[in-house]
Amino acid sequence: DAGVTQSPTHLIKTRGQQVTLRCSPKSGHDTVSWYQQALGQGPQFIFQYYEEEERQRGNFPDRFSGHQFPNYSSELNVNALLLGDSALYLCASSLGDSWPMNTEAFFGQGTRLTVV
Amino acid sequence: GENVEQHPSTLSVQEGDSAVIKCTYSDSASNYFPWYKQELGKRPQLIIDIRSNVGEKKDQRIAVTLNKTAKHFSLHITETQPEDSAVYFCAAGNTPLVFGKGTRLSVIA
Numbered sequence: 001d002a003g004v005t006q007s008p009t010h011l012i013k014t015r016g017q018q019v020t021l022r023c024s025p026k027s028g029h030d031t032v033s034w035y036q037q038a039l040g041q042g043p044q045f046i047f048q049y050y051e052e053e054e055r056q057r058g059n060f061p062d063r064f065s066g067h068q069f070p071n072y073s074s075e076l077n078v079n080a081l082l083l084g085d086s087a088l089y090l091c092a093s094s095l096g097d098s099w100p101m102n103t104e105a106f107f108g109q110g111t112r113l114t115v116v
Numbered sequence: 117g118e119n120v121e122q123h124p125s126t127l128s129v130q131e132g133d134s135a136v137i138k139c140t141y142s143d144s145a146s147n148y149f150p151w152y153k154q155e156l157g158k159r160p161q162l163i164i165d166i167r168s169n170v171g172e173k174k175d176q177r178i179a180v181t182l183n184k185t186a187k188h189f190s191l192h193i194t195e196t197q198p199e200d201s202a203v204y205f206c207a208a209g210n211t212p213l214v215f216g217k218g219t220r221l222s223v224i225a
Contacts, residue, residue, distance in 0.1 A: 004159075033212060042122075042205050042215030043160065056212055090159065107159040 004029075004093045004108035012114045013081050021076040021111045025093030032074040033105065034066060037088040049074050050096075078113075086115045118143040118209045122216025130224050135193045137219045139206035142187065146208045149182055149189045154218075155202045163204075164191070196223045 005024045013019050025032050031050045035043035045058035049068035068074045072093075078085055089112075094105040119142040129135050141149075147168035152160035166173045166180045166189065173180050177196075182189040189208075193200055201223045207213040 040218070042120075042207075042217050045212035045214070048212060058212065104162055104165075107161070109159050 004091060004106050006089075006091055006108035006111050008111060009109065010112045010114075012116060015081055015083060015115055017081050018077065018079045019081060019113060021078075021089050021091075021113070022073065023076070023091035023093070023108055024073045025091075026106050029093035029095050029106070030072050031094045031096060032068060032072065033092045033094070034074070034076050035090040035092065036060070037090055037110070039087070043090055046076070081115045083115050086113060088112050118146055118214040120206060120208050120214050120216045122206050122219060124219060125217065126220045126222070128222045128224060129196050131196060131198060133196055135191075135196050135200070135221055135223075137191045137204055137206070137221070138188060139190070139208070139216050140186075140188045141208040141214075143209070144184075144187065146210065148208070148210060148213070149180070150207050150213070151178075151180060151191050152205045152207065152215075153202045154205065160205060193221075196221075198223050198225050 004026050007022045023032055033048040034046040037043045046060050047057040048055045052068045063079045065077045088110045090107050090110045092105040092107045122139045150165035151163050153163045154160045164175050164178050164180050166182050177194045179192040203218045203220050205218045206216045
């Protein structure tokens, strides 16, 4: 039973470029939440996808967008990359859109994005 | 929105001693308070959580207490071991969770 998988694990991009990060949720989970974790900080909520729709969004600009596919996997897209976008991007999968109230969420290993 | 403050930012204890990490939150509607442990280069892992209808919860050497009136909650680790060394995050909220900035715990053998 696979856990949450994210790809790629590491990525280096240049300012102004665009990047796509991918997340496959734990088997049986249908909700994916994305977090940005800057160095030395706690994770910050970007957005959550459930039933292929963005259900909630944190305080991130429109340069951050996402998508959820029918198989529940998800993508995070960031356009016009800035140096400040360098961070560890984590996705967490859960069952139903009521997390964290009813089910535990499982985090992936994350994608380390470096913008130069 | 919710705001979570976590203290201390770093904590060093001798092996076998206890460690306490404290968090405060701002939104009285928050009713779920998990704690995550993150080792270097690894994913955050849930170690214990507490919901608003409970004041204390214990799991072996780890316990969490919640004071809803004062809006603070704490993580207690007893009989610390070197493998407890990691960064610990508290979080509060419903959906989404809001995380504290973390506490780097070092257990010195």
